[in-house]
Amino acid sequence: MANFLFYAFAFFTVATAAGVVASKNAVNAAMCLLLSLVGVAGLFVALNAYLLAFLLLLVYAGAIVALFLFIVMLLDMKETESRGFGKLSFAAIILAAGLLVTGLSTLVTRGHLDTGNPALTPALGTDIKLYSYQLFTTYLLPVQVMGFLLLIAMLGVIVLSKRWEGSDDVT
Amino acid sequence: MTSATLDHYVLISALLFAIGLFGVLLRRNTLVVFMCLELMLLASTLALVAFSRFNGTMDGNVFVFFILTVAAAEVAVGLAIIVALFRKRQTIQLNELNSLKN
Numbered sequence: 165m166a167n168f169l170f171y172a173f174a175f176f177t178v179a180t181a182a183g184v185v186a187s188k189n190a191v192n193a194a195m196c197l198l199l200s201l202v203g204v205a206g207l208f209v210a211l212n213a214y215l216l217a218f219l220l221l222l223v224y225a226g227a228i229v230a231l232f233l234f235i236v237m238l239l240d241m242k243e244t245e246s247r248g249f250g251k252l253s254f255a256a257i258i259l260a261a262g263l264l265v266t267g268l269s270t271l272v273t274r275g276h277l278d279t280g281n282p283a284l285t286p287a288l289g290t291d292i293k294l295y296s297y298q299l300f301t302t303y304l305l306p307v308q309v310m311g312f313l314l315l316i317a318m319l320g321v322i323v324l325s326k327r328w329e330g331s332d333d334v335t
Numbered sequence: 336m337t338s339a340t341l342d343h344y345v346l347i348s349a350l351l352f353a354i355g356l357f358g359v360l361l362r363r364n365t366l367v368v369f370m371c372l373e374l375m376l377l378a379s380t381l382a383l384v385a386f387s388r389f390n391g392t393m394d395g396n397v398f399v400f401f402i403l404t405v406a407a408a409e410v411a412v413g414l415a416i417i418v419a420l421f422r423k424r425q426t427i428q429l430n431e432l433n434s435l436k437n
Contacts, residue, residue, distance in 0.1 A: 170339040174347045181351055181374055184367070185358035193367045197374070200351075204377055207347070210339070211388040216399050220380075223403050228373065228410050235414050236366060239421050241428075260360075264353050271349060277341045285391040298397045310404045317408035324415040 170210050177203030190236045198229045212287035215295060344385035351378035365417055365427040369410070376406050 180203060183196035201224045208217035288294055299307055351374060358371030380399045387395025421427050 167339055170343065174343070178347065178350050178354070181354045184370055184374060185354055185361065190364055190366050193370055197370045200374065201377065204351075204381055207344070207381060208384055211344070211384050213384050213388065213396055213399075216380075216384060216396060219400075219403060223407060224373075224377075228407060231410060231414060232366065232370060235418060238418070239366075239427065241364075241421075241426070257361075260357075268346070268349060268353070271342075271346060275342065275345075277345065285389060287388060288391060288393045288396070294393055295397065295400075298393050299400070303397055303401075306401060310401060313408055314404065317412050321411050321415040324412070324419050 173203050173206035194232045198225055201225050212290050215292055341389040348378045348382040363429045
């Protein structure tokens with residue numbers, strides 16, 4: 165049963181991620197990103213990281229994709245995705261796809277990562293207490309740096325989106 | 336059907352990263368390029384959680400917290416830049432933003 169869920173979520177995630185790249189409309193791309201996030205959250209649950217799955221849905225699906233959709237609606241751009249590549253770009257695409265297929269097939273056939281039995285390895289991600297212990301001991305400095313980063317990002321966004329006097333905005 | 340091992344998760348993560356990279360290279364809408372960047376970040380978080388689970392450590396899981404925070408800050412600033420760009424130039428298509436080229 166767990167295996168079936170893994171394959172289902174993995175296929176779902178990759179298919180919707182391809183939908184993000186393939187869809188012409190930006191709204192459809194955002195919706196596919198949302199579905200892909202749900203798939204990754206399912207994989208997190210399969211990996212016993214329940215808190216991270218919850219946080220991923222809360223932060224990404226709740227905040228980031230909503231922000232993306234809001235901006236897509238706000239900008240209201242015209243659907244002129246001009247396709248068509250030059251010869252050089254086309255050769256580069258073929259080369260990149262070939263390299264990608266080679267790399268992935270090598271990973272499948274030869275890349276065996278030596279790990280123990282997952283049933284014997286303790287699933288530490290289930291214990292919320294461990295997260296907080298790690299965050300407040302080993303990773304205390306990074307947590308504070310993150311706080312400053314969020315503050316600076318907030319100030320930067322306010323400065324960027326404010327209309328200054330004398331700016332030559334078209335609209 | 337074999338049990339899902341670390342290899343499977345790393346393969347899914349690599350596939351997600353490759354799809355995101357292709358999106359960044361192929362698409363010309365800045366917003367969609369940004370979404371593909373988010374996909375690449377997501378692939379890295381998946382790999383971190385998988386390695387953390389199969390090695391019995393906690394560090395990968397904690398790193399995902401930081402990645403989530405940085406992604407949130409990045410999206411906020413990036414979207415603000417895109418909105419400012421649209422106000423200035425009335426377009427966010429990458430092939431039309433070529434002032435530095437000429």
